[in-house]
Amino acid sequence: xxxxxxxxxxxxxxxxxxxxxxxxxxxxxxxxxxxxxxxxxxxxxxxxxxxxxxxxxxxxxxxxxxxxxxxxxxxxxxxxxxxxxxxxxxxxxxxxxxxxxxxxxxxxxxxxxxxxxxxxxxxxxxxxxxxxxxxxxxxxxxxxxxxxxxxxxxxxxxxxxx
Numbered sequence: 410x411x412x413x414x415x416x417x418x419x420x421x422x423x424x425x426x427x428x429x430x431x432x433x434x435x436x437x438x439x440x441x442x443x444x445x446x447x448x449x450x451x452x453x454x455x456x457x458x459x460x461x462x463x464x465x466x467x468x469x470x471x472x473x474x475x476x477x478x479x480x481x482x483x484x485x486x487x488x489x490x491x492x493x494x495x496x497x498x499x500x501x502x503x504x505x506x507x508x509x510x511x512x513x514x515x516x517x518x519x520x521x522x523x524x525x526x527x528x529x530x531x532x533x534x535x536x537x538x539x540x541x542x543x544x545x546x547x548x549x550x551x552x553x554x555x556x557x558x559x560x561x562x563x564x565x566x567x568x569x570x571x
Contacts, residue, residue, distance in 0.1 A: 456555040457569060459514040463550060464559045464567035469508050471565035474537035481537040485519050485548075520556075521549035541565055 470492060474481040479496035481503060490513055492503035506512045522529035525544045529535070537543055546561040558570040 453555055456517075456552050457557070457571060459517045459552065460550050460557050460559060460569045462509075462511050462514050463517055463519075463548075464569050466505070466509050466511075466513065467546075467548075467559065467561060467567045468565060470503075470505075471537045471541070471543055471561075473503070473508055474539050474543075475541045475565075478539045480539060482534045483537075484532075484534045485522065486532050489513060490519075516552050517550050518552070519548050520551050523547040537565075 470481055470483065474494070477494060477496065479494040481492055481494045483490055483492040490505075492505060493500050494503050522535060524535070524546050535546060542563065543561070543565055545563060546567075548559040548561075550557055550559060559567050560570055561567045
């Protein structure tokens with residue numbers, strides 16, 4: 410009975426038409442483009458999230474200088490930046506992991522620092538003052554693929570520029 414069915418016989422002999430193949434290829438192309446865009450957006454969003462963590466770290470260090478009534482100096486030229494506080498003629502290490510749960514973001518590097526618009530010299534350290542009146546600082550950060558700026562204002566707040 411199946412051998413005598415003209416509809417099944419015509420499909421078996423003709424195969425797919427060119428239009429049907431083109432439609433399938435178009436659908437596959439659209440799906441692959443959507444997946445690629447989604448993966449790229451996730452990678453960029455991860456970078457912005459890490460940069461935001463770094464900007465929040467700077468805000469917390471600035472607040473810590475005010476709270477402890479000490480000058481905090483950070484050496485950001487090292488792969489893992491370090492900070493020290495100066496109070497009562499004594500230098501003490503600042504444990505960043507006690508201030509912020511995430512510590513310094515590992516995948517982001519600071520490539521350039523500007524203090525009041527002037528570029529920071531190599532190996533010069535950044536300072537946070539107990540008065541809270543810190544200079545305007547901007548940090549260029551990168552993960553090797555994306556680059557952005559973290560801009561600080563005179564109130565000790567830092568924002569990532571997308």
